[in-house]
Amino acid sequence: MTTETEIKPGSEAERTIESGRYSPSDIEKKWQQVWEETGLNHADDNDPRPRFYNLVMFPYPSGDLHIGHWYNYTGVDVYGRFKRMNGFNVMQPLGFDAFGLPAENAAIKRGVQAYKWTLSNIDKMRQQLKTMGGIWDWQREVVTCLPDYYKWSEWLFLKLYEAGLAYRAKAPVNWCPSDQTVLANEQVLVDGTCERCGAVVIKRELEQWFFKITAYADRLLEYKDINWPEKTMLMQKNWIGRSEGARVNFKVVTLGGEEIDVPVFTTRPDTLFGVTFFLLAPEHSLVEKLTTPAQKAAMDAYIANASTETEYERQNVEKTKTGVFTGSYAINPINDEKVPVWVTDYVLMGYGTGAVMGVPAHDQRDFEFARTMGLPVRLVYQLDDREINSDEMTEALVHEGHVVNSDQFNGLPDSQDTVQHFIKYIEQKGVGKAEVNYRLRDWLISRQRYWGSPIPMIYCDTDGIVPVPEDQLPVILPTEVNFRPDGLSPLQYLPEFVETTCPKCGGPARRETDTLDTFMCSSWYFLRYCDPTNQNAAYDKAMVNRWMPVDQYTGGPEHATLHLLYARFFTKALYDMGMLDFEEPFTSLFHQGMIRSEGKKMSKSRGKTVAPDALVKQFGADAVRSFLMFLGPFDQGAEWNDKTEQLLIGVSRFLNRVWNLVQDSQKASSLVGPDEATLKQLRRATHKTIKKVVDDLGHWAFNTALSSLMELSNTMQELAAKNPAIYTHSAWRESIETLLLLLAPLSPHITEELWHQIGHTESIHNHSMPIFDPALAVDEVVTIVVQINGKVREKLELAAGMNEDEVKTVVLSTPKVAAAVGDGKPKKIIYVPGKLINIVL
């Protein structure tokens, strides 16, 4: 076959000539094409196998597919492929969350139309994504900025409007001065800055569109039949912030002599006798009516100052308490006591009623306020074991002791029952009632931006707010627009968009020029995947029922109180309208870790990103995929630096070894077959690997799955080096096939190629995972660790079948142990079967 004699058997040169080198770029292109042509990755709606909807949070088309995206999508793809090899009809779609500010900013900055920028980015990203060889079902792709899709976003908005879940109202809202738009509460970060651009968000009183998510607060706290991380449910729970308590009416008399009930919300009605002052938020409407002329100057100054503070400054916990006395008094309904009414900025207008009863003895904030202002502190709880004095207190007494100074309630313990007694009493007295409060606010969904789904509403001077009739949907978003120098949305200056006629009266009317929050578009995309081309409806319920609820949803934890909360709300709302048959969209949830660059999430908006393209070109998609999964546990992510990339070499070498191993086994051999012991060892290694890898892949433990596969290939290489005749044995073929099948989800191209090289004609990806046979995995010899007083002193290779007494006899007769034990008798011998023996002296 070769003409020269220099080529040595088994050398690299020989391999190259005989069977070709491993060339990732050639085989990857080839198989991607074959898979596309055979429709391997399209999930058929009528497939009889059990379905598995494997969903990943879809990307924003920033035009920059970086290694962080690859990491997410590879992990999801490995899992989906694994499920398919376990007999499921896996539906694994992908699309693009294509509305949003970056496109608009690009349009303003570079003069390119937002739709062009977005669609060309999508084309580019789709091409890049295809190089990773995922089983993405591109026939189901959705792009939220196309009329085919946003027609139904608009339609769903109308459905929510009809159901009374969408409304327009004036409210203090978050305004980002840099992005020139309002934001939902969920889009303002903890430090009071804009989630997108980092500018300090201010409060503005504006009329806006809201979704009534608060109506679902209690149901959002239920997680029926779903498997979510505790952490995520806790984050949502904290965000919703349910508090049980009571509404209690205090009476005030205004300067004009009018008697008014002022309700407060409290979770501690059992401390009503401890009220020594009454507090109002600076924005409370009663402040003006209660501030006496003597206090007016001080009050005006205080309120003016409070309004200039940012929300974050105002809510700074470290700040000392401030406030101004109104000069008026409120009547405590439980004992008719007169207490002074103060205004302070630590009372928030947006929570409860904007008025609070001050109980300094038992609330830390009120305590600090009382001490700062010199107001009295009255204990209505006393410790059980010793008496404390209010003058000597240094902090509030919270949830301890028993009731005092409270008439008929004295002596009751600190408990929910006691709280209930008080609630019952105030209800009987007619001065209050039980009430539940939530931290959750309604979801603000209108944006003063151009690049978003139009809100299908019309303003008519005669008929007010009129929804666009369904048959006129979609309201098309103009794609060719001119931005004004101030960067404001061009829609309101576009007469052909704004000017319309009223659907009711036919008279002239104006279109809504605000657009929908992109989070609304992403609150239902998983439904559209089930029926992506439907022209007559957002989705067909029967089609959705084939696939939903999503079996596995994967995405970053940063969406816990954003997308994941919104999508649950949306699903519940549609369920209530009879448009869905389930209440929870995502049965199982997994948060992958993130690829970090200098400690921060790798993303285009945050600076430095690493493109995978060069790595894929050099090492192949299979190597890059496996390398990313090899970095560590998938939920942990990884820090990306100069050293990270070096690890790719190891995985690339491994794939080369697998390739060569298969090439070598194709060689015919006239040698006599291997001995029984070698074959047993091979089978044992193979079946142990099946067990471990199948287990790991099912638990997202891709890094340890790969290391087990490396171990198997190392073992195979060693055994073959000692006995080349092993290649012709059926056990060897089993090992090779096992190796390829287990590796297939991680490195789909090379395994498909080699699978065909060894004679298969069907795709490896339609094959099922190898079956673990416990009998073949059993060890014949075990290593017994011998400890003396808990320290390892010896290791013995013993037959696996030996019983405890036999092991003890052998161990005690070894020179080391005998010497250590000496003439004495061991105090105790601990024996862990097949593992360890510890001799305590």
Place this chain on the structure above:
RNA sequence: GCCCGGGUGGCGGAAUGGCAGACGCGGUGGUCUCAAAAACCAUUGGGGUAACACCCGUGUGGGUUCGACUCCCACCCCGGGCACCA
């Protein structure tokens, strides 16, 4: 301040009560080569020894246990989430 994670060689990490450092990167030595690359073989936690022996070692300090990276208590550091919500 509160609630979750996490802290292991030069590096990524493995081990969830039983041989700490699997697997891989990097390093060192070797084989092959005119040479280099690639590949392959050996070796690689620290101290110690001619080599063994032995000692130390999983953020820190205690505890439980025959035995602790693993469980308990206290603390330190890093990452994330929440934070005047009455």
